[in-house]
Amino acid sequence: xxxxxxxxxxxxxxxxxxxxxxxxxxxxxxxxxxxxxxxxxxxxxxxxxxxxxxxxxxxxxxxxxxxxxxxxxxxxxxxxxxxxxxxxxxxxxxxxxxxxxxxxxxxxxxxxxxxxxxxxxxxxxxxxxxxxxxxxxxxxxxxxxxxxxxxxxxxxxxxxxxxxxxxxxxxxxxxxxxxxxxxxxxxxxxxxxxxxxxxxxxxxxxxxxxxxxxxxxxxxxxxxxxxxxxxxxxxxxxxxxxxxxxxxxxxxxx
Amino acid sequence: xxxxxxxxxxxxxxxxxxxxxxxxxxxxxxxxxxxxxxxxxxxxxxxxxxxxxxxxxxxxxxxxxxxxxxxxxxxxxxxxxxxxxxxxxxxxxxxxxxxxxxxxxxxxxxxxxxxxxxxxxxxxxxxxxxxxxxxxxxxxxxxxxxxxxxxxxxxxxxxxxxxxxxxxxxxxxxxxxxxxxxxxxxxxxxxxxxxxxxxxxxxxxxxxxxxxxxxxxxxxxxxxxxxxxxxxxxxxxxxxxxxxxxxxxxxxxxxxxxxxxxxxxxxxxxxxxxxxxxxxxxxxxxxxxxxxxxxxxxxxxxxxxxxxxxxxxxxxxxxxxxxxxxxxxxx
Numbered sequence: 281x282x283x284x285x286x287x288x289x290x291x292x293x294x295x296x297x298x299x300x301x302x303x304x305x306x307x308x309x310x311x312x313x314x315x316x317x318x319x320x321x322x323x324x325x326x327x328x329x330x331x332x333x334x335x336x337x338x339x340x341x342x343x344x345x346x347x348x349x350x351x352x353x354x355x356x357x358x359x360x361x362x363x364x365x366x367x368x369x370x371x372x373x374x375x376x377x378x379x380x381x382x383x384x385x386x387x388x389x390x391x392x393x394x395x396x397x398x399x400x401x402x403x404x405x406x407x408x409x410x411x412x413x414x415x416x417x418x419x420x421x422x423x424x425x426x427x428x429x430x431x432x433x434x435x436x437x438x439x440x441x442x443x444x445x446x447x448x449x450x451x452x453x454x455x456x457x458x459x460x461x462x463x464x465x466x467x468x469x470x471x472x473x474x475x476x477x478x479x480x481x482x483x484x485x486x487x488x489x490x491x492x493x494x495x496x497x498x499x500x501x502x503x504x505x506x507x508x509x510x511x512x513x514x515x516x517x518x519x520x521x522x523x524x525x526x527x528x529x530x531x532x533x534x
Numbered sequence: 535x536x537x538x539x540x541x542x543x544x545x546x547x548x549x550x551x552x553x554x555x556x557x558x559x560x561x562x563x564x565x566x567x568x569x570x571x572x573x574x575x576x577x578x579x580x581x582x583x584x585x586x587x588x589x590x591x592x593x594x595x596x597x598x599x600x601x602x603x604x605x606x607x608x609x610x611x612x613x614x615x616x617x618x619x620x621x622x623x624x625x626x627x628x629x630x631x632x633x634x635x636x637x638x639x640x641x642x643x644x645x646x647x648x649x650x651x652x653x654x655x656x657x658x659x660x661x662x663x664x665x666x667x668x669x670x671x672x673x674x675x676x677x678x679x680x681x682x683x684x685x686x687x688x689x690x691x692x693x694x695x696x697x698x699x700x701x702x703x704x705x706x707x708x709x710x711x712x713x714x715x716x717x718x719x720x721x722x723x724x725x726x727x728x729x730x731x732x733x734x735x736x737x738x739x740x741x742x743x744x745x746x747x748x749x750x751x752x753x754x755x756x757x758x759x760x761x762x763x764x765x766x767x768x769x770x771x772x773x774x775x776x777x778x779x780x781x782x783x784x785x786x787x788x789x790x791x792x793x794x795x796x797x798x799x800x801x802x803x804x805x806x807x808x809x810x811x812x813x814x815x816x817x818x819x820x821x822x823x824x825x826x827x828x829x830x831x832x833x834x835x836x837x838x839x840x841x842x843x844x845x846x847x848x849x850x851x852x853x854x855x856x857x858x859x860x861x862x863x864x865x
Contacts, residue, residue, distance in 0.1 A: 369807075
């Protein structure tokens with residue numbers, strides 16, 4: 281197990297945002313975290329990334345509690361992509377993606393030897409190579425989302441934690457990005473995505489975690505979690521599910 | 535990265551600062567030829583020209599570089615930290631604190647009684663304000679820092695006004711007013727020696743934060759995920775700016791707008807990268823203050839114009855432009 285949460289509880293201002301979540305992730309897995317608005321998806325991802333200290337319980341990376349990691353080593357081992365990523369200065373796309381190599385840079389911030397090559401690879405992976413010289417603040421929302429995703433994968437982290445990375449992407453780029461991420465998982469990395477599209481989650485994820493009211497409703501393989509009963513329980517929506525040659529699918533009804 | 539335009543700009547700006555620094559030795563009521571100035575500088579002859587160049591103009595030029603560099607660098611670093619293009623060294627109340635310390639020493643006549651009492655009081659004022667701001671903003675975020683700075687700054691401003699209000703004589707009030715306008719006139723090597731260590735230490739802290747500031751351009755959450763310790767970065771940048779700005783305000787008085795403008799002038803040259811903006815902003819700040827200080831000596835007005843007045847006169851219109859442009863970008 282590369283990443284584990286043990287009875288992870290996060291509370292703030294009297295509200296329990298996450299309630300004793302126990303979860304673990306092995307290399308090669310791509311876990312989709314699904315749940316309605318306010319279910320605690322972002323809080324869970326932030327806590328797994330070490331950005332929220334748990335109120336109780338703990339999170340481990342490589343078997344070590346997160347608080348014992350040095351920030352730089354942790355940054356090199358896992359990448360985190362927040363929801364609605366922003367950019368304050370009009371940097372070029374190349375420079376934005378290069379920031380993802382910061383944990384690997386030299387003592388004085390000089391780029392590491394593989395930086396140029398990995399930046400191109402990450403841009404290629406997100407179909408954004410043609411944007412490399414553009415000023416990132418002038419991009420469309422979906423283009424910027426792809427660039428920020430490239431930033432998250434450019435350091436080749438062993439764990440990628442991405443909060444709704446598909447928001448704003450057109451259908452083709454959603455499928456492209458998920459295909460690439462799934463391939464990264466198949467290569468032995470561990471990936472956690474918060475997302476809203478149950479059908480894409482059913483098709484691409486190796487595992488699903490259903491979250492509701494800060495608690496884990498179900499965690500397991502697609503066929504055991506994305507069932508009409510559990511979808512009804514989690515989202516209050518009727519659905520039909522099935523599988524064909526392209527994988528599992530989910531149709532939401534009412 | 536190719537041998538890029540940025541390196542060329544840095545070299546050009548360095549050359550500009552050196553050129554203005556040299557010009558600053560030559561220009562004034564008495565002009566020197568470059569040859570005369572050089573001879574005066576190296577000969578050590580105790581004639582009038584030698585004394586003017588070595589003891590008056592040379593420390594003034596070095597001080598202009600320190601003051602401009604400290605303000606430009608601190609302004610650019612604070613803009614990066616607060617992710618706000620309108621941030622400037624005055625925002626955290628540090629220059630107000632330095633002014634207040636200096637004003638207190640003027641008010642009680644310490645500055646006349648003890649040599650260097652005024653800049654030392656200024657340094658103390660800056661240090662106390664910085665500690666106060668950090669204590670107020672403790673465990674809070676960036677907004678808390680800005681609010682704490684605003685609170686401390688206006689309180690310090692009120693105390694300065696109180697000193698003016700209660701000044702024992704009109705003469706003392708005038709002295710305080712004149713000092714507040716900021717100037718490099720009649721400063722000596724001892725002023726340079728007093729300010730330089732703090733400026734160097736502050737600059738080292740600010741330059742060391744460059745990478746954290748780069749990461750911050752993607753927002754605080756991403757920066758933290760990239761290994762930046764936000765709380766520590768905030769502390770280091772505030773401490774660096776406090777050391778540098780406090781020291782130069784203590785010796786020169788309040789020099790406005792250089793800290794605001796320098797970052798904006800150089801940011802496009804640096805590709806808007808916060809870390810690359812830092813050295814370029816320091817150089818441009820130094821060039822601006824050197825040029826303004828040469829300007830005040832040459833302007834054919836009765837009393838010499840105060841440096842802070844000149845920088846604000848040119849700086850304020852730039853500020854208007856900035857607001858106009860920012861307004862266009864807002865929804």
